[in-house]
Amino acid sequence: MNYKEEICEQEKSQSQNMAALRYAFPKTAPVMAGYLVLGAAYGILMSEKGFGIWWPLIISVFVYAGSLQYLGITFFVALVNPWYAFFMSLMLNARHLFYGISMLDKYREAGKLKPYLIFALTDETFSVLCNEEPPKDIPKYMVYFFVSLLDHIYWSLGAFLGAIAGTMISFDTAGMDFALTALFVVIFVDQWKSGKGHWSALTGVLASALCLKVFGQNGFIVSAMIVILGLITSAYYMEKRKEKQS
């Protein structure tokens, strides 16, 4: 390939990347609204707890998992054991396994972009990409990349702006932590509306409430995790046995 052709090649791939960005951006608009607001609320909460403007930004860039970051505030406040935080995070993040499994085929040939695409696969990015099939003339992995990157930017920017705003807010923010509860209630309702997993959702609530009653506020999480995992595993084997019989 001579010099001219090379330049031509480069220009072509650049214009294709631009096309991918132009195609990706509108897809992320709903996520932009959500992430800027929820990210900002996270930043405000963090700064209210006395963390400077850099903590929320760094955590948003590197952890980049919304509900975990909210839950993380309770870790910081109670200064829990890192192992406890680790296992809680694994539990909360277990849904990523499902997203990952659903995206195995889609991301298979993504090459250099694959690690980032996997890292940035949040609930919202998944919901945008799971049914996304870009037209043939646009490089699809670049579209996936830009959707992931834009979402990542919205979230981090929101957290940063929120943290800055948090240092200036003068009204009483008491009770703002409830945003976390609200977030989980909303996810719960969304899951319930999907018509699937009712049994599992109820198991989660009832087993946790029972463990809370029995083991008290400080120790119920681990026992609840074990009970839930046990119940789901036995349901799995019961289903398997039923299938064998029929």
Place this chain on the structure above:
Amino acid sequence: MKQEMIQYLFLVVSMIAATTITRFLPFLLFPAGKETPRYITYLGKTLPYATIGLLVVYCLKGVSFFVYPHGLSEAISIVLIVFLHLLKGNSLLSIGAGTACYMILTQFVF
């Protein structure tokens, strides 16, 4: 203060580690062409529902229903969230209104 910073860092690292593990695990365990074990698929399908249930309870663990105000702020706000969300299905609206409602109730009413 310095001691606390280190503890915070450990917490951040454990959150990063857990998130990296759950995001990458499926791709590492089930490379191209290999079939996913059914138990794992089953967990992926069912566990998220139970976990959110667990987290709702976790968020409400400090509420005492037998002492005034009997968790009324929480109950009212959650009813509002569920109602709004069933009606409109807009996550931001539900979270925003629910949180505002809770802040007003705890600061001015109870």
